[in-house]
Amino acid sequence: MLKAYKFRLYPTDSQQVYFANCFGCVRFVYNKMLNDKIEHYKETKQMLKNTPAQYKEAFPFLKEVDSLALANTQQNLEKAYKNFFRDKSVGFPKFKSKHKSNASYTTNNQGGNIRIEGKKIKLPKIGFVRIRQHREFEGVIKSCTVSMSRTGKYFISILVEREVPEWVPAEHKIGIDLGLSDFAATTNDAGESVKHGNPRCLRKTEKQIKKAQRALSRKQKGSKNWEKARLVLAKKHEKIANQRKHFLHDLSNKLTDENQVLVIETLRSSNLMKNHRLAKSIADVSWFEFGRQLAYKAEWKGRTLIKADKFYPSSQICSACGHRDGKKALHIREWTCPACGATHDRDINASKNLLALAK
Template identity: 60%
Template sequence: MLKGYKYRLHPTPAQAEFLIKTIGCVRFIYNKLLEDRIAIREEAKAGNGARRKPPTPASYKPLFPFLAEADSLALANAKLNLDTAFAKFFAGTGGFPAFKSRRRSRASYTTNNQHGTIRIENGKVKLPKIGFVKFEQHRPFEGIIKSATVSMTRTGKFFISILVNQDEEKWIPAKNKVGIDLGLEHFAVMTNDAMVSEKIDNPRLLRKSEAKVKKAQRALSRKMAGSRNREKARLILAKRHEKIANQRKDFLHKLSRRIVDENQVIVVETLKSKDMMQNHKVAKSIADVSWYEFVRQLEYKSNFYGRTLIKADPWFASTQICSSCGVKGEKKAMDVREWTCTHCDAYHDRDINASINLLMLAD
């Protein structure tokens, strides 16, 4: 079983400079490979002679000597990532590969472990071409290191994600089942097989920090482009957004792990966030709530710990069906939070009723 462990890196100034250069080289190689792949496709469409073979990262080194300073495996992985992107495009599961941007794209590179080139000793992790780097190993692991991905945040912090091949974990089965209805008023409403319901408050993290974010954005907009003060203002804004993202991750990880620990079968509502965000009145709230990430975490944690995750069909009318008699009533407006079934006179809380209907899919 492959499992990833993420830690904070504390490189020296010289090591940080090397990591930044390597990230830049990987982005450069990816873009050059993509540029040449597009040129080859255009030549093939025009019928200009025999089709050229796609280049390799090594073929660029004579033209761009600075690439020799970077980890060759990192450059090779950039090509593999591009190949994967094209494979998804041709399979119809992804869009056409896009060029990586220094400002917008994730700053990272991946290298592989070959005969101990990546290992941990005395509170440091060894990486190819850079040596031992201090890091915070807040949790140990057992297994064989397969690869490592070094990433840098917009605030200049470095992290390393170590992919480990380890034995399957012995998981302890749980007895409970739970239905989870997702929403904006409450982040989640959960009902278990004992018919005990719980409402999880929506933390509204972006809303709570919105005033500080807007203040930082206004300060950035007033600074002169290219000035030191603008860079300081950019860093302050990045820190604001980073704090919100970290708070959101903490909330989602703790809640998803708790649900997986307590329940053997989990039924969760699936919502089309992209379509719902077309409504500009709630777009910011939907982006802040991160339903997709929550379901993603539930999915991989369920796989790790031997749980069964059932994703309800997006068109399943969990809100409209009476959980007492099973009759589907008229479509209800979003502001209707409580209602009475016209068939059996059962009185329902909208969200609790939906979570009970989702729970029934576990049987």
């Protein structure tokens, strides 16, 4: 089983310069190879087989960085390029921008050239870099990705091959209904219904974000004061993203630890965000990311994740008698079944109906 562990790096000034060179060379090679592929295809209508080694004589600065980082960039480009010709809907590869693309590069472990010793990690071409390893891991290091955030922080994601742990089966099944007023309503087969509050990470700091954005807009782009204001805004966005990830990881871990079968509704966020009144709130809850986390954690722990059909009317069916009462406006949070007279909380009722799909 492959699992990634992400840690904070604290490089020296000279090491930061090397990382910047790596980020730049990886971006340069990707763009150069993509441009040559495009020009070659225009002339011959065939795919060009080019490699980073072909450019090292013309651009000697490419020899100063990790060759494996350039090779991994080539693999990423080849995969994206072939995927486009296989399925046009995935989109054509885009050129990497210095200011918009993620600053990162990936290198592989060959002969133990990546290893952790004490409070430092050894990386190819650069040597030992200080690392904050906040948790231990077991297994063989396969590769690692060094990245820099918009706020100038450095991180390393270490991909480790480890044995699949033996997880003890959980005793419960659970239905999960996602929402906006509450992030999720859950009901398990023991009859326990719980509402998990929406943290509203963006909404709670929206005024601070707007103030920082106005301050940035008043500065001359490229000036020192503009860079200071940009950093202030970037830190606020980074904090919101970290708060959201922390909440999602906590909840997804809790649900996958306690339940053997999980049933979740399928929501198309892209379609729902066409409602401009709710778009910001929908983006803030990150339903897609939550579903992604549930999927891979369920696989790790030997759980079963069931995604209900997107047309399944979980909010329209009475969980007591099965009567289908039809669509309801979003402001209706409670309703009474006309067939059996049971009064339902909209979200809890939906979670009970999703639980009924558990096998």
